[in-house]
Amino acid sequence: MGRILVVDDEEGVRSFLAESLEIDGHHVEEAASGQEALERLRSRGFELVLTDLRMPGMDGLELLQKVQAEQPEVEFIVLTAHGNVEIAVQAMKLGAFDFIQKPVSGPTELRLLANRALERRRLRDHEEMTRASASTPVLSYGDPVMAPVVEALKKVARTNATVLLLGESGTGKEVAAHAIHRMSERAQGPFVAINCATLSESLLESELFGHEKGAFTGATDRKRGRIELAHGGTFFLDEVGELKPSLQARLLRVLQERAFERVGGTRTLEVDVRWIAATHQDLRARISSGEFREDLYHRLSVFPVRLPPLRERTGDIPALADVLLQRACHELKRPMLKLSEAARKALLGGRWTGNIRELANVLERAAILAEGDTLEPHHLLMEQPAKAPAPAFVQDAMTLEDLEKRAIERALDEVRGNRREAAERLGIGVRTLYEKLKRYNLG
Numbered sequence: 001m002g003r004i005l006v007v008d009d010e011e012g013v014r015s016f017l018a019e020s021l022e023i024d025g026h027h028v029e030e031a032a033s034g035q036e037a038l039e040r041l042r043s044r045g046f047e048l049v050l051t052d053l054r055m056p057g058m059d060g061l062e063l064l065q066k067v068q069a070e071q072p073e074v075e076f077i078v079l080t081a082h083g084n085v086e087i088a089v090q091a092m093k094l095g096a097f098d099f100i101q102k103p104v105s106g107p108t109e110l111r112l113l114a115n116r117a118l119e120r121r122r123l124r125d126h127e128e129m130t131r132a133s134a135s136t137p138v139l140s141y142g143d144p145v146m147a148p149v150v151e152a153l154k155k156v157a158r159t160n161a162t163v164l165l166l167g168e169s170g171t172g173k174e175v176a177a178h179a180i181h182r183m184s185e186r187a188q189g190p191f192v193a194i195n196c197a198t199l200s201e202s203l204l205e206s207e208l209f210g211h212e213k214g215a216f217t218g219a220t221d222r223k224r225g226r227i228e229l230a231h232g233g234t235f236f237l238d239e240v241g242e243l244k245p246s247l248q249a250r251l252l253r254v255l256q257e258r259a260f261e262r263v264g265g266t267r268t269l270e271v272d273v274r275w276i277a278a279t280h281q282d283l284r285a286r287i288s289s290g291e292f293r294e295d296l297y298h299r300l301s302v303f304p305v306r307l308p309p310l311r312e313r314t315g316d317i318p319a320l321a322d323v324l325l326q327r328a329c330h331e332l333k334r335p336m337l338k339l340s341e342a343a344r345k346a347l348l349g350g351r352w353t354g355n356i357r358e359l360a361n362v363l364e365r366a367a368i369l370a371e372g373d374t375l376e377p378h379h380l381l382m383e384q385p386a387k388a389p390a391p392a393f394v395q396d397a398m399t400l401e402d403l404e405k406r407a408i409e410r411a412l413d414e415v416r417g418n419r420r421e422a423a424e425r426l427g428i429g430v431r432t433l434y435e436k437l438k439r440y441n442l443g
C-alpha cells in the first residue's frame with residue numbers, strides 16, 4: 001500500500017491510471033495540473049508521483065524539479081508520448097525512477113513499476129531512519145519558519161559565542177543545544193548539561209562548581225563540578241531563568257573570567273567552555289522584577305535564538321510525527337506503525353501547547369493503543385490543556401465543516417472508535433455517521 005498522486009490534464013487518462021493502481025490497494029489521488037499537484041504534495045505526504053510530461057502551465061519536468069527541491073524523497077514515474085523518449089531520459093537524469101510510454105497499453109506494467117518505485121522509496125526511508133536513530137534528531141524537515149533558525153544555529157555553531165535558546169517548553173531547546181555542540185569544533189569534547197530548575201540552590205552550586213573535602217557537612221571527598229567536566233566542550237544550562245541570585249553572581253564571574261573556585265576551595269581553576277543557556281521564561285520581565293541580573297542576561301544573550309512553537313511550524317509535523325512514531329515503536333519493542341491519512345490530518349489540526357514533547361507523547365500513547373499496523377485518528381488522544389478557558393475549536397476560526405469534523409473525531413476518541421456509540425453521542429444515525437466519515441476522509 002502506497003500513497004500515490006496521479007497528475008495528468010486528461011481526465012480519462014487520470015482515472016484509468018488511478019483505477020489501475022487502486023486495484024493493488026494503493027491510496028491514489030488525482031491532480032489535473034502541475035500547480036495543483038504541487039499544492040497537494042505540500043499539504044500532504046505522497047510517496048510516489050505519476051505524472052504526464054506534457055501539460056499546459058507547469059509541465060511534468062518542472063514539477064519534478066520543484067518537488068525534488070522541496071521533497072527529494074518523493075519518487076517519480078513520468079508518462080511520455082510515444083517517440084518522445086529523450087525528454088523522459090532527461091526526467092530520469094533529474095531523478096525520476098522510470099518512465100512509461102503513452103498510451104499505456106495495460107495496467108500490469110504500470111502496477112509493477114509503481115510497486116518497484118514504492119519499494120525503492122521504502123528502502124531509502126529505512127536507511128534514513130536507521131541513520132537518524134543511530135545519530136541525533138534532525139532539527140527540521142524543511143519547514144520555512146524553521147529554515148532561518150536552522151541556518152542561524154549552523155552559523156553560530158562554528159563560533160565560540162554564547163547562545164541563548166528561547167522558546168516554549170518542548171520546542172526542542174535541548175535538542176538544538178546538542179546540535180550546536182555536534183556541529184561545532186568541540187564536537188569531540190564533552191557535552192555537559194544541567195537543569196537549573198530541578199536542584200536546590202546548594203546542591204546546584206556544588207554540582208556546578210564542585211567542592212573541596214570538608215566544604216560542608218557530607219562533603220567527605222573532593223568533588224569536581226560539572227563546569228570542570230565540560231572543559232574543552234560545551235555546557236548547557238537549561239531553565240537558566242530559575243537560577244537563584246547568588247548563583248547568578250557566581251556564574252557571571254565564570255562567564256566573564258573563565259575561572260572559578262570549588263565550593264570551600266581557594267584555588268582558582270580555569271576552564272575553556274562554550275556556553276549555551278535556555279529558558280522558556282521572559283528574562284526581561286524577570287530583570288524588571290529584580291529576579292534576574294541584567295549583566296548576566298547580556299552575557300548570556302550574545303546570540304539569542306528563538307525556537308518557534310510547533311503550531312507555527314506545521315510543515316514539520318508530518319515528518320516529525322513519522323520519526324517520533326518510529327521512535328515510540330522502537331522503544332515499545334512493537335512492530336512499526338504508520339499513520340493513516342486521516343490521522344496525519346488530525347495531527348495537523350492539533351494545538352500542541354506542549355509542542356514536540358506533546359506530539360511525542362500522543363504518538364507514544366497511540367502506539368500503545370493501536371493493534372494493527374496503522375494509526376487512525378481515534379488512537380490519537382490529543383488532550384486539551386487542563387485549564388483551557390474553552391475548547392480549542394471555539395477559539396480558532398474554523399468553518400462549520402471543520403467543527404463538525406472535530407466533533408466527530410472527538411466523539412470517536414471518547415468511545416475508542418466505536419462508531420455506534422459515537423453516533424449516539426453525536427445524536428445522529430449510524431448511517432449518517434458513516435457518510436460523514438467518508439466525506440471527511442476519517443477512515
Ligand SMILES: Nc1ncnc2c1ncn2[C@@H]1O[C@H](COP(=O)(O)OP(=O)(O)OP(=O)(O)O)[C@@H](O)[C@H]1O
Binds near residue numbers: 140170238324
Ligand atoms: N527535531 C526533533 N526531532 C525529534 N524529536 C525532537 C526534535 N526536537 C525535539 N524533539 C523531542 O521533543 C522532546 C522535547 O525536546 P527538548 O527537551 O529538546 O525541548 P525543550 O525545549 O528543551 O523542553 P523544556 O523547555 O521543557 O526542557 C524530546 O523528547 C525531544 O527528543
